[in-house]
Amino acid sequence: MSLLEIDNLSLTIGDTQILKDMELSVAPGEVMGLVGESGSGKSMTALTVMRLLPHAARATGRVTFDGIDILAATEDQMCALRGDDIGMVFQEPMTALNPVKTIGEQVAEGIRWHTKATRAAAEERARKMLDRVGLPQARFPMSRYPHELSGGQRQRVVIAIACALKPKLLIADEPTTALDVVLQAQILDLLRDLVAESRMGLLLISHDLAVVTEMADRITILRRGEVMEAGDTARTLSEQLHPYTRQLAQASMHVPARASTHDASQSKPLLQVESVTRDYPGRRTSLFKRAASIRAVDNVSLSMQPGQSVALVGRSGCGKSTLARMILALDKPSSGTIRFRGEAVTGKSEAELKPARRDMQVVFQDPYGSFDPRQKVEKLVAEPLHVLDKKPTRAERREMVAHALHEVGLDQRDMDKYPHEFSGGQRQRLSIARAIITRPKLVVADEPVSALDVSIRAQILDLFAELNQKLGIAYLFITHDLTVARAITDEVLVMHDGRIVERGKTSEVLDHPHSEAARALVAAAPDLHRAIARRMQEQG
């Protein structure tokens, strides 16, 4: 018998239909993968099972957990279930913990609440649970506060909270999306072990087909609130009977067509980074003492040719974003020089930097946070034009914006709209339009597709490839996602603890990594082909 059974579930919030005749089941000890793009209703399914929906939500149909009718249960019954029989892990570990309570308090709280145990007994259980999720007493005493932990460590605390009372069902909503690939692999291993240990059912929600394929016994594919296909993971993904399943699988493995890989031997370099180091002062430990300074970037040298596409890969905190900021002259190196088209950008005033600024632009990760919501697209896309020597007239400016929008596949009429009128993918197109409007020679892109759904991501990668061919723009892609690096770059630099530990042609480095850091990244990166092959073996 199933542990969780969802039948005919429909959900509306206000006048918007979120879910329609949704079906899903999870058996004890089973991992059910729920896959879909953003807005498909994955998280709302989870919140329906927890009965933590927004006030305006109306659910009809049947949701049964362990014989209890969830939709008809009283709030008291739900409180008894939540955290005891059903645990939940959320996407964003940085904000999922209460900043003013210690991790010990937060893990012990649910235990005390449900078991009525004494404080000491609950804390002892919490301690054991923290040990179990890989946060040992010696380094992670219970008196730690969340801000003293990294993202991966915080996610372990959230998992400890969710699993403290050995729930029958764990719901994990994009538990690793905010983490780098190595941490992702660790957290997934932990979840797998916890499932095996206590025959817990796991509802794993993700937009990442490769992650779900690696983890799930069965898979449900959701699109716009409707189940497209459901079944054994291996069969569903190897046969790809449903067109949408096929589309999703293809999009997640998408490699843009690029005519010729770049010839690196020609002409003089576009960008030269020479033994650049960046130290940050250590934290003040008292009024007179500081901790030793932190070396974020350590003696890094690299060079890029015009039109070349280079990936800078590494785990979070390895210094790749700091390096990018220095290349963009947004931060100053502690030592070393950076040359752009042969001219040093280090130690120059803003006015002297103008020509360089015109020729290098940036695309950020978050297409939602990088636009002022109160300004129109015309103004937003035209922002970099102030670095031009001659200020364009209004008509010229509109012309340039229209042209840039056209190049990224948007309509020129879009220039009178506001950012909120666009989807995530369209907004990322806007930020690309903003980056190319000055005809730059170099675009630095910091995780430009990691916030996007797979199908949108495929389109944006195509767009990057196309602009590279058409306009000869060189790219520096900063990413922890090796599929992006593989899809669109000629060369890859692997960064670890502030240093570049490996470099070479993208395919060579990713197929035969030598350094330990590169090997760890490659091993941890989810790969759909590999995952399907493994599933096929296991499930026959």
Add this chain to the structure above:
Amino acid sequence: MTAYLLKRLAISLATLVLASIVVFAVLEILPGDPARLMLGMNASADQVELLRNQMGLNAPLLLRYLHWVGGLLSLDFGRSYTYSVPVIDLVRERLAVSLPLALIALALSTVIAIPVGLFSASRRGRAGDTISMGAAQLGVAVPNFWFALMLIYVFAVWLRLVPAGGFPGWSPGIWPALKSLLLPAVALALPQAAILARVTRSALIEVLNEDYIRTARAKGLPYRAVLWRHALRNAMIPVLTILGLQFAFLLAGTIIIENVFYLPGLGRLVFQAITQRDLIVVESVVMLLVAAVIAVNLVVDLSYAVVDPRLRGRQ
């Protein structure tokens, strides 16, 4: 934490010194000769000059400043020109009214505001929220002396539960004194509570949208427990800020209420001293208030660190 504390302390001291210079300079610049004022219009120039010498008014500026600061530090505030008693005695007498009044009003306002804020935030947009926030809006809009008059009418004139005004002093016992402070404290607390309730509500509403609130709910805690255990403490920072400001106001800004209730408080003392050009009293009381406000701010800053562990590591 020590670094945070030391830095706050240093800033407070620097502010205090700066304030003392400003207060001294302003009163130095103001027209009006205190010696002439004390002796009256008929005194001769020689007499005035004699008194000026006696009072040390002819000494060099820096010397007079240092003398004044030295006096403040040893609690010797000088003698009042008009009352001819040591200023410290005047202040002590008035503080015995103003300090308890401020504390009672602050306690009342907190006790009223925080539950109302919690109630409103947890029922956002529903009838309970609309009604209590409407009442709070009224509380902000209506001046406190009007509340005072209404309170006198109902509780003193009509029900005869408390006196309508005056202060018997603390010597006849605590109860009569408290009784006469009760109505003014309520009149002061109501508008303050209204502001504080609105701040509490909006801070809570922001916190209730945070991810960790959902985590707490997913643990199985009922809504009410989540509100008290997780939301309230996170919403405390803006509430503490407002509380600090209100205490400073309550200490000296209560002159209207003191007049309505015939209370011999600090506010009235300053008012009288200003109209009578009793500059020594003005200087001293203003400095005292500055010191009090700075001390309250220091306490507020330190309580931030108690509430939010993330601030403890900072400087």
